Amino acid sequence: MTRVPPVLGSVRELGTVTLVAGLSGCYAATLIMTSSILASISSTQGDGDVAMLLGIVSPVFIGIALYVAAVVITGCVTTVIAGRLQHIALMRLLGADGLSLRRSVRRSTARAGAVGACLGVLAGVLLTDVVRVVLVHRGALPDLPYRWAVPLLALPIAAVALCSVGAGWIGSRAVLHVAPVQALSAVQAQVDPARRTTVVRAALTVTLIGVGVVLLMMAVALGDRMSTSGFLCAFLGAAVSGTGVIVGARFLIPWVVTALGRLLGGGPPSLIARRNAVADPSRTTRSTIGLIVGVVLITTIASGMSALRAAMDAASGLSAAQRHHTDQVMAIITAVLVCLVVISSIIAAVGFVSTMSLTVIQRRREIGLLRSLGFTAVQVRAMITRESIALSATAVILGAAIGVVYGSVGAQSLVGAMSSGFVWGVPWVALAAVAVAGGALVLVASRPPARRAVSVPPVVALRATD
Numbered sequence: 001m002t003r004v005p006p007v008l009g010s011v012r013e014l015g016t017v018t019l020v021a022g023l024s025g026c027y028a029a030t031l032i033m034t035s036s037i038l039a040s041i042s043s044t045q046g047d048g049d050v051a052m053l054l055g056i057v058s059p060v061f062i063g064i065a066l067y068v069a070a071v072v073i074t075g076c077v078t079t080v081i082a083g084r085l086q087h088i089a090l091m092r093l094l095g096a097d098g099l100s101l102r103r104s105v106r107r108s109t110a111r112a113g114a115v116g117a118c119l120g121v122l123a124g125v126l127l128t129d130v131v132r133v134v135l136v137h138r139g140a141l142p143d144l145p146y147r148w149a150v151p152l153l154a155l156p157i158a159a160v161a162l163c164s165v166g167a168g169w170i171g172s173r174a175v176l177h178v179a180p181v182q183a184l185s186a187v188q189a190q191v192d193p194a195r196r197t198t199v200v201r202a203a204l205t206v207t208l209i210g211v212g213v214v215l216l217m218m219a220v221a222l223g224d225r226m227s228t229s230g231f232l233c234a235f236l237g238a239a240v241s242g243t244g245v246i247v248g249a250r251f252l253i254p255w256v257v258t259a260l261g262r263l264l265g266g267g268p269p270s271l272i273a274r275r276n277a278v279a280d281p282s283r284t285t286r287s288t289i290g291l292i293v294g295v296v297l298i299t300t301i302a303s304g305m306s307a308l309r310a311a312m313d314a315a316s317g318l319s320a321a322q323r324h325h326t327d328q329v330m331a332i333i334t335a336v337l338v339c340l341v342v343i344s345s346i347i348a349a350v351g352f353v354s355t356m357s358l359t360v361i362q363r364r365r366e367i368g369l370l371r372s373l374g375f376t377a378v379q380v381r382a383m384i385t386r387e388s389i390a391l392s393a394t395a396v397i398l399g400a401a402i403g404v405v406y407g408s409v410g411a412q413s414l415v416g417a418m419s420s421g422f423v424w425g426v427p428w429v430a431l432a433a434v435a436v437a438g439g440a441l442v443l444v445a446s447r448p449p450a451r452r453a454v455s456v457p458p459v460v461a462l463r464a465t466d
Helices: 011-045 049-083 085-093 098-138 151-171 173-177 180-184 195-224 230-247 249-264 268-279 281-314 320-362 364-372 377-418 428-455 458-463
Strands: none
Touching: 011 049, 011 098, 011 151, 011 320, 049 085, 049 098, 049 151, 049 173, 049 281, 049 320, 085 098, 098 151, 098 173, 195 230, 195 249, 195 377, 230 249, 230 281, 230 377, 249 268, 249 281, 249 377, 268 281, 268 377, 281 320, 281 377, 281 428, 320 364, 320 377, 320 428, 364 377, 364 428, 364 458, 377 428
16 A cells, blocks of 8 residues: 655644653653652651652643643644645545545654653653752752652653644544545635534533533532532533533634734734634634643632632631741642643643744745735734734633632632632732733744744745645
């Protein structure tokens, strides 16, 4: 059987997959090696509480990072394929079938994910070992026969590779819907979702969000009764409703982007940026969904700890010294948890930057047409920057709103009986930090691709076919 040429193969196309897989592998290796170091210390000093706690929470945070990585890789693969549908249609016209092309995508993402995971795990092990050697030399850690590596490190490599395979398979679904005749068209091929699929997605979205909201309300009621099952109910409610938001993101996100796009102004760059931001709902969703998940994670933890501190402050029977000590402990726990989950947000940010860059590259003909109609380089940069602003602002605002709800409900499910009424946790410092990071992300995501876009002469851009 003739081997199908790779659908994905360039460094730019697979670079995001490798980088995201590397970050996930490095993060997992760092947590595993840190747990190993703490276990070695606890075996000699008899205090294994911290090692046990890290061993329990590590799989959770590694799983979160893998989940975000899967979302980012899926969006990246889908974005690349959306820009190469006409090329894929030509391959279909020459005899390649859709399943073979999907297998090609799966092989490419699997290789990129495995290479990235191996490099990331190696970097994580080296980083942890170097830090450990420095701390031992300074006397901050006891001088013990620590292990340089552990067999458990094979698990994140396999998990990241499998995650990349699944993301590549899901992201390449559009390949099956490309008709070979589209290769003969001079217009860029597009694949619109079937009406039946859209109806099923909408029904599933409403169902999941509705069930999740009911579970969250039950969690609040259980928290008021000091029931131990309240937090579990809150977790399930957040998971179910969050899945509903992801499933229905194609309906929700473009609507929010449209609303925020009206704030960009009324000049030609703003009008075109607003149109481009929602011209392709699938592309809009792919660009922002990973970033929304990252913002939700950080905001949920910060909001939950803020609500817990507020509930503790309102509780009676605590002296001033006890309140001060509680605030300190809560602040330390918040910092540790945010640091553990921030890598997931970095992965999401990488996905946002990569998707914006790929999107601008795929729109070279459009940018060339604008340049030939009189748009200046400054106006093109402004257009791309404002489009990035609309997308990132949507991710920050929507993610922060969802995170505040999840965090506050989670806190209420734990200590609801200690406070009168519902206590909202609004972490202003964390929200300000997220807003500043979003602003910096706009510059990183828009300036380099905009610079490359305007560096291509309009005639050359108009001649681009891919």
